Amino acid sequence: MIFIKNRKRRLVIIGVDGVPYRLIRDLSQTGIMPHTASLIKQGILRQMASSIPEVSSVAWSSIITGKNPAEHGIFGFTDLAPATYRLSFPNFSDLKAPPFWYHDPKRRSVIINVPSTYPAESLNGVLISGFVALDIERATYPKTLIPRLMDMDYRIDVDSQKAHSSLDLFLKHLDQTLKARIKAYRYLWENIDWDTFMVVFTETDRLSHFLWDAYEDPSHKYHQAFLRHFSQIDEAIGEIKSRTNEDDSIILLSDHGFERTEKNVYISSYLKNEGFLKLKKPSSGNYSDIDHHTRAFALDPARIYIHLKGKYPRGSVEKEDRDKVICDLEALFSSIEIQGKKVIKRIYRKEEIFFGPLSPYAPDLVLLPHQGFDLKAGLKAKEPYGKDIFTGKHTQHDAFLLVSDHSDDDIMPNNPSVFDIAHIIGRLCNGNTTPND
Amino acid sequence: MSAYSMHNQDKTCWNCPAIDLAGMVDFRACGQSLQISKARSDDSDTYILARCKRNPGLGVYDPTTITFAECPEWIERPYGYLLRDMRVMILGIDGYLGWTLALWLGNLGIKVSGIDNYNRRNWVKERGAHTVVPISRMSERLHAATSVLGIDINFREIDIMDRARLAEFIDEVKPEAIVHYAECPSAPYSMIDAEHAILVQENNVLGTLGLLFIMRDLVPETSLIKLGTMGEYGTPLTGRPIFEGIFPADAILKWDNREWSLGGELTPRDPVSFYHVSKVQDTFNVYESCKYWWLRSYDVMQGVIYGIHTDQVAADERLRTRFDIDEWFGTVINRFVAQAVIGFPLSIYGAGEQLRGFIALEDAMQCMVRLIASPPDPGQYGVVNQMSGYCSIRSLAETVAEIGSQEFGLTVRIQRVENPRVEADIHPFEPIYDNLPKEFAFQPKVSPEMEIYRMFELLTQPSIKQRIEEKKHLILPRTWWSGQKKPVETLEVIDEVEYAPRAKVYLS
Ligand SMILES: NC(=O)c1ccc[n+]([C@@H]2O[C@H](COP(=O)([O-])OP(=O)(O)OC[C@H]3O[C@@H](n4cnc5c(N)ncnc54)[C@H](O)[C@@H]3O)[C@@H](O)[C@H]2O)c1
Numbered sequence: 001m002i003f004i005k006n007r008k009r010r011l012v013i014i015g016v017d018g019v020p021y022r023l024i025r026d027l028s029q030t031g032i033m034p035h036t037a038s039l040i041k042q043g044i045l046r047q048m049a050s051s052i053p054e055v056s057s058v059a060w061s062s063i064i065t066g067k068n069p070a071e072h073g074i075f076g077f078t079d080l081a082p083a084t085y086r087l088s089f090p091n092f093s094d095l096k097a098p099p100f101w102y103h104d105p106k107r108r109s110v111i112i113n114v115p116s117t118y119p120a121e122s123l124n125g126v127l128i129s130g131f132v133a134l135d136i137e138r139a140t141y142p143k144t145l146i147p148r149l150m151d152m153d154y155r156i157d158v159d160s161q162k163a164h165s166s167l168d169l170f171l172k173h174l175d176q177t178l179k180a181r182i183k184a185y186r187y188l189w190e191n192i193d194w195d196t197f198m199v200v201f202t203e204t205d206r207l208s209h210f211l212w213d214a215y216e217d218p219s220h221k222y223h224q225a226f227l228r229h230f231s232q233i234d235e236a237i238g239e240i241k242s243r244t245n246e247d248d249s250i251i252l253l254s255d256h257g258f259e260r261t262e263k264n265v266y267i268s269s270y271l272k273n274e275g276f277l278k279l280k281k282p283s284s285g286n287y288s289d290i291d292h293h294t295r296a297f298a299l300d301p302a303r304i305y306i307h308l309k310g311k312y313p314r315g316s317v318e319k320e321d322r323d324k325v326i327c328d329l330e331a332l333f334s335s336i337e338i339q340g341k342k343v344i345k346r347i348y349r350k351e352e353i354f355f356g357p358l359s360p361y362a363p364d365l366v367l368l369p370h371q372g373f374d375l376k377a378g379l380k381a382k383e384p385y386g387k388d389i390f391t392g393k394h395t396q397h398d399a400f401l402l403v404s405d406h407s408d409d410d411i412m413p414n415n416p417s418v419f420d421i422a423h424i425i426g427r428l429c430n431g432n433t434t435p436n437d
Numbered sequence: 438m439s440a441y442s443m444h445n446q447d448k449t450c451w452n453c454p455a456i457d458l459a460g461m462v463d464f465r466a467c468g469q470s471l472q473i474s475k476a477r478s479d480d481s482d483t484y485i486l487a488r489c490k491r492n493p494g495l496g497v498y499d500p501t502t503i504t505f506a507e508c509p510e511w512i513e514r515p516y517g518y519l520l521r522d523m524r525v526m527i528l529g530i531d532g533y534l535g536w537t538l539a540l541w542l543g544n545l546g547i548k549v550s551g552i553d554n555y556n557r558r559n560w561v562k563e564r565g566a567h568t569v570v571p572i573s574r575m576s577e578r579l580h581a582a583t584s585v586l587g588i589d590i591n592f593r594e595i596d597i598m599d600r601a602r603l604a605e606f607i608d609e610v611k612p613e614a615i616v617h618y619a620e621c622p623s624a625p626y627s628m629i630d631a632e633h634a635i636l637v638q639e640n641n642v643l644g645t646l647g648l649l650f651i652m653r654d655l656v657p658e659t660s661l662i663k664l665g666t667m668g669e670y671g672t673p674l675t676g677r678p679i680f681e682g683i684f685p686a687d688a689i690l691k692w693d694n695r696e697w698s699l700g701g702e703l704t705p706r707d708p709v710s711f712y713h714v715s716k717v718q719d720t721f722n723v724y725e726s727c728k729y730w731w732l733r734s735y736d737v738m739q740g741v742i743y744g745i746h747t748d749q750v751a752a753d754e755r756l757r758t759r760f761d762i763d764e765w766f767g768t769v770i771n772r773f774v775a776q777a778v779i780g781f782p783l784s785i786y787g788a789g790e791q792l793r794g795f796i797a798l799e800d801a802m803q804c805m806v807r808l809i810a811s812p813p814d815p816g817q818y819g820v821v822n823q824m825s826g827y828c829s830i831r832s833l834a835e836t837v838a839e840i841g842s843q844e845f846g847l848t849v850r851i852q853r854v855e856n857p858r859v860e861a862d863i864h865p866f867e868p869i870y871d872n873l874p875k876e877f878a879f880q881p882k883v884s885p886e887m888e889i890y891r892m893f894e895l896l897t898q899p900s901i902k903q904r905i906e907e908k909k910h911l912i913l914p915r916t917w918w919s920g921q922k923k924p925v926e927t928l929e930v931i932d933e934v935e936y937a938p939r940a941k942v943y944l945s
């Protein structure tokens with residue numbers, strides 16, 4: 001029998017966006033991340049499955065709620081508003097399931113930079129939203145904290161546009177963003193009497209998008225810069241660990257993995273060529289131009305929707321024809337090859353991966369690519385595939401989870417996924433599972 | 438499809454002034470940027486994030502995905518979809534066009550505001566002239582607009598050069614379009630002497646420049662509809678077409694056995710007075726600010742306006758718009774009609790073969806609403822040549838003479854006088870004016886004959902005829918481009934006016 005303590009236990013959650021299991025293991029072994037290495041020794045490290053699709057908004061929303069996208073409502077960074085072609089960017093107000101910090105209102109939480117938590121909403125504690133957040137004012141709860149953050153030169157995210165003009169400038173801003181984030185965590189750590197403390201470092205993901213090739217290639221001009229960033233992250237992890245007490249539990253995790261991009265593949269381009277997708281003005285690339293002849297269209301990164309009659313203003317596929325269209329799409333996507341390589345590894349039907357009351361809003365199909373292919377909706381793309389300055393892309397199977405605690409040791413699932421985290425958090429906090437399970 | 442031609446139905450929130458462009462995301466790098474960069478490259482996965490100021494409930498979305506036709510805030514009106522209760526500010530609202538437009542827009546349900554500092558009234562007074570159609574004081578105009586037409590205008594007496602007060606008013610009203618008429622409109626006035634040239638250029642150029650900064654800081658999403666003039670282009674003697682401000686994509690420069698595309702570049706300007714130079718300078722200032730700050734503007738290269746009629750200004754004597762006939766502020770057709778009314782020979786300068794573009798007052802108003810209804814893209818500097826047709830000054834005089842004598846029984850003579858200006862009086866002319874009809878579905882409704890007839894009707898009223906008589910001595914020019922001050926002399930009096938063929942005005 002498990003003894004349930006009444007005293008509140010402190011929990012620290014450190015997120016590192018887009019860091020693969022492979023990388024955290026390798027860099028701790030090679031001495032670049034010594035603090036992480038000692039944390040691994042204390043706890044259990046496992047490879048973790050991300051959400052489908054493997055993008056931060058879906059993954060983090062699943063992490064903090066423990067729910068399926070068809071329960072929490074976040075299916076991607078973009079969505080079409082119901083019964084329209086309005087491409088909207090769902091945010092925290094669209095999240096339909098409560099994140100863990102509302103599970104036990106008596107616990108005070110500090111939540112820093114979790115993606116898709118903008119605009120900030122009131123809680124017992126402090127919240128600073130992460131990407132995508134449009135202004136610091138609405139990204140901060142309580143607002144009294146704003147002048148403090150301004151003093152620290154706090155930034156929600158590194159300005160990604162910078163990298164297009166200069167990688168050096170991008171690295172400089174990345175560094176400044178990380179330093180400001182560290183200042184903010186220190187301030188809140190010291191000034192709030194918290195029970196749960198969560199901070200996510202998103203710089204790792206940005207860096208990997210632009211410079212994954214630098215990580216893999218020791219002779220690359222920015223190889224050392226890449227490693228330096230991870231050793232800074234490691235120092236932050238070490239510092240946080242050194243500030244915890246014996247009784248505190250620590251979770252270190254990422255939301256998805258990373259690998260090298262060989263090609264960007266634009267799904268809409270295939271849909272257009274095969275006659276599934278018709279735009280009123282072929283060059284425009286606006287969702288508002290979807291024509292009534294369209295049978296299917298795609299949203300980023302690789303979500304496919306059947307253009308059903310009654311569901312969309314110009315929808316034309318009858319309900320009874322849906323299966324046929326799906327089969328045709330499966331045939332198309334399982335056959336595509338680029339330079340002799342198969343592009344799609346797996347095609348998920350909605351029924352296989354989305355469970356919950358919001359499944360009518362879920363994509364009908366989600367594609368998962370073979371290694372190296374970065375799938376994009378690419379409504380504007382003129383070619384079926386291409387290459388740009390990005391050298392790294394997300395992976396679904398290769399996130400990681402590390403739990404270090406002093407309670408029972410069966411808390412770590414054998415094959416963890418992002419959907420398990422809220423449950424683990426619940427157990428670590430008070431031995432309870434999340435409500436309404 | 439509706440009965441109206443909805444030229445703006447496919448425009449989206451991208452064009453709408455009620456949008457707040459909040460930032461950009463690039464999901465390939467999970468990257469966000471709060472700086473909107475103009476390089477919205479077509480094949481990229483970069484999205485613009487926008488919020489609707491009128492309907493915050495829509496959340497954050499891609500502004501290209503709601504069209505005017507779909508948006509409930511844009512409602513079907515005679516000249517395209519119009520924003521419900523759209524806020525339009527008219528700078529120079531007391532002027533010939535400003536006042537007429539205020540009532541025209543008010544009549545369409547637009548929330549009109551405006552500023553003026555009565556410069557025009559003072560300049561006319563300074564020359565010893567007056568408007569021959571009497572106009573009321575502003576307070577009375579506003580009162581009459583409310584009581585006769587039910588139109589409430591939010592007016593403030595402000596000099597556009599007073600940036601602090603202008604900024605305050607703009608911040609208060611938050612206009613969704615700004616129509617900028619507030620300049621000195623007179624070429625001869627700018628040629629009187631150094632003081633006048635400097636006054637015109639300061640007022641026009643610096644006034645507009647200050648406005649651009651205010652818009653950048655306070656209302657960057659608002660469209661600026663700025664008045665230029667066809668006179669900015671001059672009349673190139675090569676006879677090359679006078680494009681709408683910007684070379685078309687297939688224009689080519691050939692030289693030294695080599696070729697370059699000119700597509701997208703500003704076309705040459707060859708202004709014809711210091712006033713016109715001020716307009717050219719404005720063109721560059723507006724063009725640059727669209728480039729630097731993503732402001733959005735239509736530069737309206739307006740032909741010569743003529744006429745007195747819209748249903749609103751004709752509704753009450755106190756609502757009339759001004760009408761000037763002196764050498765500085767009178768425009769050519771308006772002057773001809775006034776001259777015909779008092780038996781003063783219609784004076785054409787030089788050979789009278791100058792070709793000019795024209796547009797009736799009411800048609801100009803229609804154009805303005807269509808431009809307001811269909812705002813440019815962020816960062817777009819658009820140009821329209823606004824005219825409904827063109828013809829020679831001489832044939833215009835003949836049309837006026839014909840209507841005056843045949844319909845109103847007047848004895849009308851035409852005289853050629855020395856040309857005080859430096860301009861070609863015989864030249865080729867091929868203006869292009871396709872944008873308004875093609876992009877904005879503009880169709881002229883008023884024929885020159887019809888408007889000239891209406892002008893005779895009004896100007897032959899005894900009290901107005903009397904006011905023309907009083908200022909008869911100010912009709913013939915004495916402001917020479919050379920700097921001389923002496924009356925022009927008559928070259929020839931044409932007694933036998935040939936009336937046929939009648940339709941000498943080429944309507945498009
Ligand atoms: N009337 C035409 O035929 C014609 C042709 C081409 C272009 N335009 C242009 O159209 C615009 C309007 O012309 P209009 O005929 O109505 O002239 P207008 O003189 O009657 O109107 C301009 C108004 O702006 C006001 N104004 C001038 N300077 C100001 C300042 N510093 N602060 C505040 N208000 C100021 C004047 O008092 C006047 O009421 C002008 O820019 C003119 O150059 C007119």
Ligand SMILES: [Zn+2]
Nearest residue numbers: 018205466467
């Ligand atoms: Zn990423």
